[in-house]
Amino acid sequence: MSNYAVDISLTVNGERVQSRVDARKTLVDFLRDDLSLTGSHVGCEHGVCGACTVCVDGEIVRGCLMLAAQCDGTKVVTIEGLSDSGEVADLQTAFEQRNALQCGFCTPGMLAAAQDLLKRSKKVPSRGEIREHLSGNYCRCTGYHAIVDAVEAVAQGRAKGR
Amino acid sequence: MKPAPFAYTRAKTLKEAVTLLAKHKDDARLLAGGQSLIATLNMRLSAPDLLIDINGIKNLNGIAKKGKYVEIGALARHAQVEHSELIAKHAPLIALAMPHIGHPAIRNRGTFGGSIAFADPAAELPACLLALGGEIDIAGPRGKRKVKADAFFKGLFETALRPQEMITAVRVPAADKATRVGFAELARRHGDYAIVGLAASARSNAKGLGDVRLAYFGVGDTPVRPKKAEAALASGDIDAAVKALDLDPNDDVQATAKTKKHLAGVLLRRVAKQLMEPRG
Numbered sequence: 001m002s003n004y005a006v007d008i009s010l011t012v013n014g015e016r017v018q019s020r021v022d023a024r025k026t027l028v029d030f031l032r033d034d035l036s037l038t039g040s041h042v043g044c045e046h047g048v049c050g051a052c053t054v055c056v057d058g059e060i061v062r063g064c065l066m067l068a069a070q071c072d073g074t075k076v077v078t079i080e081g082l083s084d085s086g087e088v089a090d091l092q093t094a095f096e097q098r099n100a101l102q103c104g105f106c107t108p109g110m111l112a113a114a115q116d117l118l119k120r121s122k123k124v125p126s127r128g129e130i131r132e133h134l135s136g137n138y139c140r141c142t143g144y145h146a147i148v149d150a151v152e153a154v155a156q157g158r159a160k161g162r
Numbered sequence: 163m164k165p166a167p168f169a170y171t172r173a174k175t176l177k178e179a180v181t182l183l184a185k186h187k188d189d190a191r192l193l194a195g196g197q198s199l200i201a202t203l204n205m206r207l208s209a210p211d212l213l214i215d216i217n218g219i220k221n222l223n224g225i226a227k228k229g230k231y232v233e234i235g236a237l238a239r240h241a242q243v244e245h246s247e248l249i250a251k252h253a254p255l256i257a258l259a260m261p262h263i264g265h266p267a268i269r270n271r272g273t274f275g276g277s278i279a280f281a282d283p284a285a286e287l288p289a290c291l292l293a294l295g296g297e298i299d300i301a302g303p304r305g306k307r308k309v310k311a312d313a314f315f316k317g318l319f320e321t322a323l324r325p326q327e328m329i330t331a332v333r334v335p336a337a338d339k340a341t342r343v344g345f346a347e348l349a350r351r352h353g354d355y356a357i358v359g360l361a362a363s364a365r366s367n368a369k370g371l372g373d374v375r376l377a378y379f380g381v382g383d384t385p386v387r388p389k390k391a392e393a394a395l396a397s398g399d400i401d402a403a404v405k406a407l408d409l410d411p412n413d414d415v416q417a418t419a420k421t422k423k424h425l426a427g428v429l430l431r432r433v434a435k436q437l438m439e440p441r442g
Contacts, residue, residue, distance in 0.1 A: 003171070004167055004168075004169050004170075023167070023168055023169055023170035023213070024164065024165040024166070024167050024168055024203070025214050026164075026200070026204070030217065045163060045164075045201075045205075046201035046202075046204050046205055047197060047200075047264075047268060047364040049266065050265070053267055059241070061267050061271050062197070062267050062268065062271070063198045064200070064201075064204065065197050065201060065268075065271065066194070067193075067213075068194060068202070069170050069215075070193075070196075070217065076337075081199075100301070102202065111243055112266065113266070114267065117266075117368070134267055135351060135352040135353045136264065136265025136266065136268065136353055137265075137266055143428060
């Protein structure tokens with residue numbers, strides 16, 4: 001009934017995955033170690049830094065604060081899925097153009113959180129709203145200003161395209 | 163760090179969860195949103211033998227108005243409460259507090275019941291529940307019981323919950339025309355635990371304010387009601403209320419006791435203004 005290993009079946013970036021995982025394995029460690037999806041980064045491992053941000057059933061979550069065992073039956077999308085599908089292509093371009101990444105460690109989480117905001121916003125979010133939505137993602141190169149610039153530019157670009 | 167090994171099981175019903183807790187006692191922990199629990203496991207501040215995942219229990223995440231009360235299921239996610247029209251209309255204090263809880267990714271997972279059960283002294287929801295004079299529904303091996311918020315928060319991360327019990331719902335009085343609420347907090351980064359925070363409710367009457375309930379967080383082992391300041395505010399004197407603030411915070415990593423006391427006064431002025439304004 002209760003086990004140290006748990007069988008899970010889920011979808012990761014559109015592909016069916018079945019696996020037996022240690023009960024104590026977090027989602028982000030499962031993605032990185034078992035599926036070699038190393039785009040999601042492991043920073044603080046206690047929910048503060050946001051580098052491990054991934055989408056589970058359409059909502060962003062901390063990959064370090066959810067167990068892989070809890071993801072049975074879910075649809076997980078990582079930064080690899082978001083970039084391969086082209087969903088965040090404009091964000092990636094804007095980050096590059098505006099120097100919104102330096103070392104790049106926080107970038108996968110930043111992109112996932114930014115895309116979550118833009119996807120949900122009915123109008124162009126203010127800079128304050130962008131900052132608030134990204135408040136859970138640390139950039140230790142402290143390039144926040146450029147990151148907000150990039151997200152704002154994409155929000156405006158997408159609004160024009162609509 | 164990585165958690166120490168533990169076993170994992172899913173409880174499908176409330177009865178199953180309570181039975182498992184009764185069997186494993188202190189060796190087991192309930193896993194709801196996990197936004198505090200998994201962090202403490204990762205840091206090995208906690209090392210239970212068994213996690214009982216209660217996320218699959220049905221009918222524990224509802225938000226409903228029941229007569230003069232608003233009932234929030236223990237498994238309601240913060241994001242669900244944050245975006246609930248029912249909460250915005252009938253429990254405006256909770257709606258005000260929601261955006262301050264963690265960050266969007268945390269609010270997508272964290273649960274209302276989990277936050278109350280964990281009882282972090284710097285957390286928003288225990289203070290809201292205290293300010294509103296709410297009530298907590300508890301299920302255990304000996305059946306169900308209710309505990310008032312005033313009697314629930316006992317000490318640092320310590321509540322009236324017994325080891326084999328779990329929260330099933332919380333209830334707060336639904337707002338009416340006379341209800342006034344206020345909320346403010348100061349944190350180093352938006353979404354971080356507060357340096358000092360204040361949740362408040364009152365009822366407007368012909369003389370001004372009555373039934374003033376101030377609940378500070380981040381200034382003690384539990385959310386704290388400064389009763390002298392409440393009385394002063396009820397008589398309409400904000401300066402006297404700030405002067406009367408009966409709080410005794412300790413120094414912590416965020417600020418000294420002196421700074422916290424000063425900030426508590428700043429927040430009281432802000433919140434008093436909100437309490438005195440009619441609801442828009």
